[in-house]
Each structure stands twice: as structure tokens, then as C-alpha cells.
Amino acid sequence: MTAPAVPQDLGATTVPVRDGWDPAVERRARASQSFWTAVVGVPAIFSVLRLGVEAGGELQTTLLLVANVGPVNLLAGFLTTAARLLSTGLVAVFALGAVLRVSVERMPPTVRRPLFVRWADLTPAWFVLASFLMAMVTWQLLYLPLLLPAFVAAFQLTPARLHEHLVLRALIVVMLLAGYGWLLAPTLVDAWQQRELLALVLFVTPPLLALAVTGPLPGAVIRPLASITEAAVLAMLVWAALPVITTPVLPLTVTTVESSPGVTEDVRGHVVTVDDVNMVLLQERGGVRYVPVDDVRAQVLCPSEEELPRHRLRVRDYHVEDSLLEGLGRRVRPVHRTDAACRTLH
């Protein structure tokens, strides 16, 4: 523990006297540290917080969960439910960072670079690309078009980079837009008929915004935009973190228990662990129940209420609330039947 600390201390004291010391380098190192701490630390803290929420705030139940849910399971469970949120945060930072960077570069060098710009500067391109890929496969199709302006902004893909001739450039843009329109036309008609105006706007406007979103922005906008978006991204993370913290770590099941001959009871809850004697169930309404293994008659996996769809739109038979991954999954196992026992409400 102490060994690595010593050279660090030495470095801190010797650096000012060393020739060629650059405060920018140190600042970049510190920004890099804060960035990676956030990327690794936030999921770790969330995973532990979730256990407490899952246990219904009870200390003993939390300890039971801690004892039975391995760190790997916990992290994997967290990633499956939070990948969407994580990638959203990263995409927002990189897209805003790139737009602000190109705007700041036109300002006098004395202007302090906003936080997102510094983060975007330090991040290797492969990491940015990986974040976008993760967003592409985990975002719901309905919100996926928003990734287009974000991607264009993050990699500064102005229309000018498509082709040097103006006419050819326009032609390529029109063709790309036409392809997008062809892909979504049936969905747009449906959305119009169902009066889903938000869905309509979410599908139509992002590709048009992508044409102009790269910046640079006027000097007067940079400072307020940087502060507002920093606060907004933070607020979004907190706001969106709430459902992620409350999403269960363990799968929801309904277990049919026959405690005395002929009397069966359905217990809705999460299986914490099973040993030779008992099945430990964390009930959905709260409380832990130890059910003797011999009394268990049946068990089924159930969907949770949050999985109910909000929209009735499909893009080429992919439901708009599915991500590409989920949509592909449904094609691999197309028939899904909700088991009758899952309708048990109590």
C-alpha cells in the first residue's frame, strides 16, 4: 500500500523544480484520473447500492444478499441493466466535448477548456468508438436516431467531408436521407395514425440535425452551454440512476409451494439461493422466506411490470422499445409465452 505512495510523493515534490514542467500535463493527468475513476467507480458503487435497495433496506437481508450474490454476478447483472445508461452518459460527454472543442479552438488560448473537452481530449478514439457501439446495440430503437447527430458531432463528420464537390455532396446527403426514409416509412405512417407525435419527431429530425450539429458554436454560447450541459449530464445520471438502482439483481420467479397436502400457494419473488434443505426466496412484497425444497412443486420465470411496452410501433417488425440486441434475441427465440402463474398478483 505504502510502496507506490512514496514515489508519488517524491514526484509531487520534485516536479516543480524539474525543468520543462508543464502544468497542462499535470492537469491532463488529473482529468484522466477523474475520468477513469468515474468510469470504473460509478458502476461499482451502484452495484453495492442496488443490493441494499433490493433487500428492502433491511440490514440482515442485505447481508444475506451480499453473502449469496457473487461480485461477478453482481457486475454482470449491473451491466445488463445499466449498459444503456452508461453508454448514454459516455456518448453525451464525447459528443458535447467534441462540439465544444472545435468551438473553443477558435477562442483565444487563455480561455479555459471546459471539462467535457478535456475528457474528450484524453480519451482514446477506440474508447469513444466502443461507447458508440455499445449505445448502438443497447439503446431502444426509438431513441437510436439521436445517436446519429451525437456520432456526427463526436467525430466531427461535417457534410464537407463527404465530397469536395458541392453537388455531389448534396447528392450523397439526399441519398442517405432517402435510404433512412425508406427504412422508416411504414413506422412513420403508423406513428402518424396513432398520433405518436414524439415518436414521429424522434425519428424524423435527428438526421436533419446531424447536418448542422458539428459546430463551431459562437463564442457567447460556449460558456453557458458547457456549464448547463455539465449540470444536465450529471442530473441525467442521477435521475436515470434511480430506476437502475431499483432494478432487481435477481430474476423474478413465481414458486408454487405445497406446504400441506392439497394446499398450494404461489410465492412471487427472487430466488437468493438453494441448498439441500431450503430454497431462500426474497419475496416481491418484502421479507425473506425459507421454503423447504421438498415443498416446492413448480417454479416459473416471470417478466416484471417495467417490461410492459409503452408504444405500439415497429421498425421493420422490430419493436421500437427493443434495442438491436433484444430485437435480435427475439428472432433467435421468437415464441415467448408468459406463464399463467406470472399473472398471480399476490
Next chain:
Amino acid sequence: MNDTSARHRVRSVAATLAVALTLTLAAAAGCDNRREPSLPSVRDKLRESHIDGQPKIKIGVATTEPLMGELRNGAHAGFDVEIARYVASYLGYEGDQRIEWVSVTTEDRIPALQGGLVDLVVSSFSITEEREKLVSFAGPYFVTTQEVMVPTRLKDKIRTIEDLREPAYKVCTSGGSTTEAELAKHDVKALVVKEVGDCVKGIREGRYDAVSSDETILAGFLSLYPTEFEIVDMPFGTSELLGIGVPIGDPALRDLVAFALQKSYLAGRNGISSPWLTAYNRTLGPWLKAEKAQPQPLNVPDLVDFDDKAPTR
């Protein structure tokens, strides 16, 4: 020079607008994602219905109509029973240990629903305007016609409705049925008994000469005595739409039952084997002259369910 700076200005204004709009859209998307679902779901309807929380569902079925609802070796069997099992399992009551079968006769069906003895009636229950004032119907799940069954010895003598009017022939039917009203409309004097089975027994004992009822019920008795009877096709005007009876005070349950039937209808239409088709092939299918398909249920509500995201093709 001026031209370039003007273009620059337009570009930066456009960029500002685009960034602002993108952020607004992202915020709107975030809000939409956290919104409560606006469409009613199967679960919401279950919560509204009176069966919410009941350990068992009480279903009224016939026990004396072969192929439709009968007791075979102590177990309930028949097309109506199979449909009832499917609907019950859709409502969360899977398996016979979760269903309380209540035997209802033709005339008991409405009072049983009104009196709360049963939650559903699946028993060759024809949907009529008169009955819709007293109970609710989900369906139809079957379309049948009224026919007449005669013993083989009379098959050449009774061929038309006119023949039925002859006082020499004693026509029998069950009380409280649509058939009774239809016969009266055609001036056919009918002897009314409790069950169609009593008519068939009476014919075999020589007390009656013909029995009129739904084709499905008659086919059931024909399956019991294939050599003794014959079904005569007669032009009674109306077709009978069989529906599932639900207490009139529980529209949520009616909606759920209609939705369950619609699920089966859609599965059948898409060429997948549907619960309806399985029930039909196991019971009525081999005994009816014409091939039947599940009719489209009426007044089906628009509900969302967990399997809504599944691919449609």
C-alpha cells in the same frame, strides 16, 4: 470577406440551433422513457376484475353434452371445456387444480352468472340481444347453426320444417335455449325438456320423433350413437354465435376473455396452431360435416401484454 463571415455566422447559428434541438429531443426522450405506460395492460384489467386475488376460478360448464361439455371418467371434457381451460390459463389459472368446475344446465346459465355462482359460463351459450341485457358475452368463439336430428327410421320422412309441423311427429328441445324460440317462430310445436340429452333418451325410448338444437350439441349425441341417428340440414334462418358468458357487472373480465380469444384467433390466422384449433380437432372436428375455423371475436379491447414485443412474422 463579408460574404464569408456572413456564411460563418449562419453556420454557427445553425449549429447552435441544432445542438439545442438535439439536447431538447434527448431530454424529451428521457422523459418519455420514464413515463407510465398509457395503454391499458392485461395486468391492469386483471386488477379491475372481480377475480383478482381469487385462489380458484369458477367456470360453469355442461356435463351432459357429448363433445361440448361432458363428464368422461370423472373428468370434464369437450370443446367448451377445452376453451374454458385455455381462457382460465390466460387469466392465470392453469391446470384443473386452479379451476372449480360448476355444472350448469341450459336454463341455469344466466341465474348462475347473476347469482355469482360462477365467474364464467362456457356452455354452448348463444349470444342474443335478449341475453345481453342480463349478462355480458365475450366472443363469439364458435358459429353454429340450428339443426334437427332424427332417428334413422324417420330419416326419409322428416326432411323439412314443414314435416316438423305435422302433429304426428313429436319434436323435442331443451328449455331456455335459442332453439325453443326459433321453433316457436316457425310454428313448430315442441316439447320442452331440461336437457337435449333427455330428448335423445326419449327418442331412443320411442317417446319423441325428432330433436332440435345446435349442430354442435347434436353432433355430440351423434358421436355417441352414430348408427341410430342422422342430422338433417334444415333452413332455420339464424346462425348461432356461441360466446363466453361473463357477469354483466364485470366489463374488465369480459375484455380479458375477449382478448384471450383474440390471441388464439390471431395465432390461428397466422398459420400457427392455436389453442382453439387444438380444442376443435380433439373434440368436434371429426364429427362436423363442414370444416370450421375460429370466428373473429367482437369488441376486443386494445391491451398491451408482455409478449407484445415478440416478432410478428
